[in-house]
Amino acid sequence: EVKLVESGGVLVQPGGSLRLSCAASGFTFSNYDMHWVRQAAGKGLEWVSGIGTSGNTHYSGSVRGRFTISRENGKKSLYLQMSSLRDEDTAVYYCVTGGDGWDVWGKGTTVTVSS
Amino acid sequence: QSVLTQPPSASGTPGQGVSISCSGSSSNIGSHSVYWYLHVPGTAPKVLIYKNNQRPSGVPDRFSGSKSGTSASLAISGLRSEDEADYYCAVWDDSLSGWVFGGGTKLTVL
Numbered sequence: 109e110v111k112l113v114e115s116g117g118v119l120v121q122p123g124g125s126l127r128l129s130c131a132a133s134g135f136t137f138s139n140y141d142m143h144w145v146r147q148a149a150g151k152g153l154e155w156v157s158g159i160g161t162s163g164n165t166h167y168s169g170s171v172r173g174r175f176t177i178s179r180e181n182g183k184k185s186l187y188l189q190m191s192s193l194r195d196e197d198t199a200v201y202y203c204v205t206g207g208d209g210w211d212v213w214g215k216g217t218t219v220t221v222s223s
Numbered sequence: 224q225s226v227l228t229q230p231p232s233a234s235g236t237p238g239q240g241v242s243i244s245c246s247g248s249s250s251n252i253g254s255h256s257v258y259w260y261l262h263v264p265g266t267a268p269k270v271l272i273y274k275n276n277q278r279p280s281g282v283p284d285r286f287s288g289s290k291s292g293t294s295a296s297l298a299i300s301g302l303r304s305e306d307e308a309d310y311y312c313a314v315w316d317d318s319l320s321g322w323v324f325g326g327g328t329k330l331t332v333l
Contacts, residue, residue, distance in 0.1 A: 209273035
């Protein structure tokens with residue numbers, strides 16, 4: 109079964125740091141681009157960051173310079189290192205992948221930034 | 224505001240058809256393939272259309288996508304109550320060097 113399982117979401121204070129993880133199974137992880145997509149309560153989907161099979165990275169303007177995406181193919185894992193967190197980073201974070209469209213999504217992990 | 228503009232809401236009665244638009248620019252829709260996602264709150268989003276007009280296996284042919292210039296559309300025919308959800312378009316944007324989603328359209332089946 110193709111599966112993505114996110115972890116690491118917690119309550120953190122503004123200005124704090126956090127690392128999200130995504131464990132992949134059921135497919136050849138190294139062959140796929142991986143992404144993080146988030147959704148704040150009452151808001152739409154927002155692409156956060158992506159990493160290609162060769163390790164090339166991209167970020168949305170709202171997180172560039174604060175978040176770092178990485179992958180460890182041997183562990184079939186994706187990470188998102190988040191720093192200088194702001195209230196507006198509060199959201200459910202989904203780990204996402206796919207070939208023809210993003211057809212594999214995790215259930216999400218919730219990050220709450222609040223004092 | 225997103226660089227992709229979708230109507231915030233759409234509605235129709237069972238059996239009717241409805242179309243959801245997604246307007247962008249030359250740096251996104253005008254240059255790259257459009258994807259459409261269905262999202263029922265509390266569940267994982269699902270890809271409905273990839274590469275402008277292609278349906279993944281398992282997606283009914285009631286759903287169709289099209290693109291012209293810097294705009295794209297998702298058409299749903301034979302509306303069913305289970306189609307009630309949020310619909311998002313997504314595309315790569317060269318100017319932003321990243322993916323962008325439309326603001327989402329909430330479809331209500333009356």
